[in-house]
Amino acid sequence: MISVPSPAGPLTDRVSGPTEDEWAAAVAAIEAVPAGGRVLLLCHVNPDGDALGSMLGFGLGLCRLGGRQVQAAYPGGQQLPPALHGMPGAHLLVAPHEVWSDPDLVLCFDVASASRLGTLADRMSAPTSIVVDHHASNTRFGGIHLVDPGAAATSVVVQGLLDRLGVPLDVQIAECLYIALVTDTGSFRFEMTTPAVHELAARLLATGVAPAQIARRVFDSRPFGAVRLFGAVLQRSVLEPTAAGGRGLVWTYATLADLETYDQQPYVLEALIDSVRCTVEADVSCVLKQVAEATWAVSMRSKGGVDVSRVAVALGGGGHRLAAGFTGVGAAPDVIQAIRAELD
Numbered sequence: 001m002i003s004v005p006s007p008a009g010p011l012t013d014r015v016s017g018p019t020e021d022e023w024a025a026a027v028a029a030i031e032a033v034p035a036g037g038r039v040l041l042l043c044h045v046n047p048d049g050d051a052l053g054s055m056l057g058f059g060l061g062l063c064r065l066g067g068r069q070v071q072a073a074y075p076g077g078q079q080l081p082p083a084l085h086g087m088p089g090a091h092l093l094v095a096p097h098e099v100w101s102d103p104d105l106v107l108c109f110d111v112a113s114a115s116r117l118g119t120l121a122d123r124m125s126a127p128t129s130i131v132v133d134h135h136a137s138n139t140r141f142g143g144i145h146l147v148d149p150g151a152a153a154t155s156v157v158v159q160g161l162l163d164r165l166g167v168p169l170d171v172q173i174a175e176c177l178y179i180a181l182v183t184d185t186g187s188f189r190f191e192m193t194t195p196a197v198h199e200l201a202a203r204l205l206a207t208g209v210a211p212a213q214i215a216r217r218v219f220d221s222r223p224f225g226a227v228r229l230f231g232a233v234l235q236r237s238v239l240e241p242t243a244a245g246g247r248g249l250v251w252t253y254a255t256l257a258d259l260e261t262y263d264q265q266p267y268v269l270e271a272l273i274d275s276v277r278c279t280v281e282a283d284v285s286c287v288l289k290q291v292a293e294a295t296w297a298v299s300m301r302s303k304g305g306v307d308v309s310r311v312a313v314a315l316g317g318g319g320h321r322l323a324a325g326f327t328g329v330g331a332a333p334d335v336i337q338a339i340r341a342e343l344d
Contacts (some may be wrong), residue, residue, distance in 0.1 A: 012232060017148030018157075025144045027164050029128045033068050033104050040103035040123055041072040042118040046297075048270065049084065049183030049218060053111035054132065054154040055088030057105065057176030061167040063092075073099045075118030081267040083218045085177065088172035096120060106142075107132060108236075110154040112318040116311075132157050137309050137318030152192035152249045155180035159200060167328070169245075174207040187219065190322065191304070226268040229258055234275060241281055244343040247305045248282035253332045255290045266291070270299075277301040284308060286339060288332050296328040296335055311342040 018026075033039055041059050043051035051074070059072050072092040099120060106126040112135035114121045124142050131142040134157060136149035148157050155177040163174070181201060185193045188201070205211060234256045243249035254269050269289045277285040283305040288296040298315075300308040302322045309324040315338060317326025328335035 002309065015245075016122075017150055018146045020159075022145060023160070023164055026130050026146055026161060027128060029105060029144060030062070030165065032128075032315055035067045036068045036069065037104040038071070038100050040100055040106045040108065040126070041070065042108040042111070042120055043072075043074050043125065044076060044111045044118055045075045046116050046267070046270075047074045047080070047084075048110075050153045050155060052080070052084055052087065053176040053178075053180030054109040054158045055090045056087055056092060057155065057173050057180065058109065058132070058158045058162065059092045060173045060176065061091045061134070061162045061165065064167050064173075064319075065165065071100060071103075073120060075120045079265060082268070083221060084179075088175050096233065099123065104124075104128070106130070108142065109133070109158070112133075112137050127226070132161065135309075135318060136320060137313050137324070139318075141163045150192075152190070152194065152197045153181050153184035155184070156197070156200060159203075169203065169207050173210040174204040174209050174218070175214070178204040178209050178211070178235070179218060181213075182214065183218060187215070191254075194236065223264065224266065225262040225264050229254070229262040229264050229268065230272060230275060232262070233269075233272060237276060237279075239279065239281055243340055244306050247284065248279075249284045249286065249335055249340065249343060250275060250279040251286040251288070252281035253288035253290070253296070253318040256292075272302055273299045279302070282322070284343060288328060288335055291327075292317075292343060294330055296327045296332065298335065298339070299325045302337070311339060313338070314342050 011252050019202045039062060041055045055072050059070050070092055070095050073096055075096055077096050103126050106129040108122050109132050111117060111133060127143040130144045132154060133147045133148060134151040134154050138147045146157050159177060162168050196288050233252055237250060237252040240249045273287045274286055283303045284302045287299045291297050300312060302308045307321045309319045309321050312319050312324035312326045315326045319325055
């Protein structure tokens with residue numbers, strides 16, 4: 001087992017990125033996997049562009065080094081959004097029931113807490129595990145921690161690791177990391193978009209990545225049924241100007257019945273928050289997406305006046321200051337009341 005620096009407690013106590021000792025420990029752990037050894041890559045349930053792109057981009061980089069077996073997986077095995085179909089490295093993906101039970105090394109990507117790994121969380125008991133993430137709410141689970149809350153996306157941390165492993169960028173790795181970067185920065189609109197982010201984007205584009213094609217596929221393609229579904233769900237939006245200490249809250253919800261009515265898969269709802277968050281009168285926006293009879297996947301956004309990660313953590317979830325989420329239980333009004341109470 002690779003020796004690692006002692007954890008420094010929850011990341012809320014550490015605002016800087018990985019130390020040189022942590023980088024070195026991660027590189028040593030990867031290089032210590034013997035020829036033919038098994039390296040398992042994991043990301044969170046219902047993976048978004050950053051989770052999947054970071055995982056597959058790193059997986060391709062590991063394959064370029066050669067000599068090791070590589071698997072990639074996410075819990076639940078739900079269908080990926082069409083926008084993420086055909087991403088380079090997708091051949092590494094296996095269904096949850098096919099995941100090795102005894103990998104030599106596990107790396108997980110864009111995961112703030114072990115609960116986000118669902119039924120695959122037990123794989124973190126491998127001889128060595130590495131957590132690659134950028135969430136400020138990261139709970140410091142696992143063995144080696146490459147967690148940078150100042151990074152705009154987990155893919156930024158992944159590129160730092162690939163550089164230290166001596167893996168050169170090619171167009172396939174770069175496409176994965178670019179999709180990860182562009183999705184988590186909202187097409188470079190969010191406040192985490194720094195000069196360094198654009199410099200990394202330039203490196204990725206220099207390999208031959210086609211940004212216009214990616215933008216059309218990831219942001220500008222939606223089934224007509226989803227357009228009609230969005231209209232119905234947005235129609236029931238509620239604005240509460242006095243919530244969040246007077247900063248305002250806007251929220252809505254989508255039910256399983258809505259999905260059935262418009263013959264849509266749950267992944268189409270991931271983009272719904274972007275249509276809600278543009279409300280001028282509210283700093284905080286929230287979308288409840290029903291996943292079971294009394295269970296909701298809750299997405300929250302802030303324009304800067306409220307730290308929604310604190311709300312999400314208080315309610316059992318996590319995320320960033322401006323983007324966070326949690327699993328709500330009960331009727332939709334009860335979940336909203338819990339959010340309202342934390343905001344106030």
